[in-house]
Amino acid sequence: MKVLTQELWFNTKNRLEFINITPTIEELVVKSGVKEGLCLVNAMHITSSIFINDDESGLHNDFQEWLEKLAPYQPTSQYQHNVGEDNADAHLKRSVMGREVVVAITKSKLHFGPWEQIFYGEFDGRRRKRVLVKIIGE
Numbered sequence: 001m002k003v004l005t006q007e008l009w010f011n012t013k014n015r016l017e018f019i020n021i022t023p024t025i026e027e028l029v030v031k032s033g034v035k036e037g038l039c040l041v042n043a044m045h046i047t048s049s050i051f052i053n054d055d056e057s058g059l060h061n062d063f064q065e066w067l068e069k070l071a072p073y074q075p076t077s078q079y080q081h082n083v084g085e086d087n088a089d090a091h092l093k094r095s096v097m098g099r100e101v102v103v104a105i106t107k108s109k110l111h112f113g114p115w116e117q118i119f120y121g122e123f124d125g126r127r128r129k130r131v132l133v134k135i136i137g138e
Contacts, residue, residue: 001136001137001138002032002037002138004031004032005132005135006132007044007130007133008021009128009130009131010048010120010122010128011127011128012122015123015124015126016093016122016123017122017125018060018063018064019119019120019122020055021041021118021120021131022055022118025103026110029105029108029109029110032137034137035107036106036137036138037135037137038102038104038105038137039104039133040102040132040133040135041100041101041102041131042131042132042134043121044129045129047090047093047123047124047129048094048121049097049099049120049123050100050101050118050119050131051097051098051121052101052116052117053116053119054115055115055117067093067096067123070092072089073086073089076088076089090123093123094121097121101118103118
């Protein structure tokens with residue numbers, strides 16, 4: 001069995017941001033040499049997420065507006081968690097968008113459905129954060 005473990009690091013300019021990491025994950029699949037297996041991509045911080053969806057700017061704007069309606073940043077006083085930090089909304093947004101994805105690897109490629117891409121979602125962009133990529137297979 002082949003295994004590749006890699007950490008990716010992010011430090012976004014904006015508090016809320018989506019980054020398409022599919023090309024980087026595809027490069028890691030090639031680097032791993034795995035032809036048939038699984039790829040786990042996992043956000044290692046509780047105010048960021050990993051999710052799969054379409055890479056379309058209108059959809060990304062819709063996500064941002066929808067998330068802000070579900071868990072608005074302001075007023076920060078609305079949250080009990082905001083003691084010393086103001087990121088309670090980021091924790092809630094992460095819960096909705098998810099912690100990780102697992103994608104099958106078939107014939108040395110990520111086995112996606114139409115339009116699927118992997119995204120890093122940042123909801124409290126004020127510090128350096130990491131994502132774990134673990135690829136296993138034959």
